[in-house]
Amino acid sequence: MTIRVRVAVVLLRDSKILMVEHQKDGKxxxxxxxxxxxxxxxxxECARREIKEETNLDISIGTFLFLSESIxxxxxxxxxxxxxxxxxxxxxxxxxxxxxxxxxxxxxxxxLDTIEVHPPMGKLLKQVLMxxxxxxxxSSEKFLGNMWTS
Numbered sequence: 416m417t418i419r420v421r422v423a424v425v426l427l428r429d430s431k432i433l434m435v436e437h438q439k440d441g442k443x444x445x446x447x448x449x450x451x452x453x454x455x456x457x458x459x460e461c462a463r464r465e466i467k468e469e470t471n472l473d474i475s476i477g478t479f480l481f482l483s484e485s486i487x488x489x490x491x492x493x494x495x496x497x498x499x500x501x502x503x504x505x506x507x508x509x510x511x512x513x514x515x516x517x518x519x520x521x522x523x524x525x526x527l528d529t530i531e532v533h534p535p536m537g538k539l540l541k542q543v544l545m546x547x548x549x550x551x552x553x554s555s556e557k558f559l560g561n562m563w564t565s
Contacts, residue, residue, distance in 0.1 A: 419494045422461045423449030424476055424501035425540070431521035432544065434530070435469050435510075438517050444531040447498065448519070462499060470519050472506040480543075483534055496534060 425447060426433040434445040450465035452458065462476045481498040510519045522530065524544050527537035 417493075419492070420452040421449055421494055421496045422452055422458055422465065423447035423496060423498050424462050424466055424474060425480060425498060426466075426472070426474065426501050426503055427544070428503065428521050431523055432527070432540065433470065433472075433519070434522045434532075435519050436517040437515050437533075439515050443517065444533045445522070445537075446533055458497065458499075462501065466501070467506070468513070469511040469516060470506070471509045471511065473504045474501045475504055476501045481536070483536070485534055 423446065433448060435448045436443065436445050448466050448469045449462060450469070452461045456464075459476050463474060466472055466474045476499040478500040479497070480500055481496075483496045483498075485492070485494040485496065487493070508519060510516050524541045527541040530537065532540070
């Protein structure tokens with residue numbers, strides 16, 4: 416087994432956050448846009464490539480926000496999730512071609528309480544975004560621990 420590194424980006428517009436809806440194994444859930452880091456690929460390159468593939472947007476990444484891991488209880492999967500604040504530079508928003516992608520949308524912060532977010536950090540994102548603390552997180556808040564969900 417190998418550890419999968421996923422790079423995700425928080426993109427904001429008019430007090431809304433960009434989310435991508437996935438459908439996999441009969442389950443539907445929302446993720447921050449992003450995806451797997453390829454061997455030899457720089458983190459920023461991965462972020463730009465994945466956001467373009469999923470949303471058709473051109474972005475830059477800035478501040479590192481959070482780190483979490485997702486470890487399956489049976490040891491079958493181990494994901495390391497890196498979350499960055501980003502900025503939209505251009506492009507027209509549309510859902511990518513990957514068959515797992517159902518939709519892409521800017522969600523009101525309040526919706527983060529009611530939609531299923533993976534990893535399960537919707538409430539934390541909402542709190543940080545609404546408190547205006549996204550640029551000034553304490554170091555103890557940056558590691559979120561194991562956020563595996565069944």
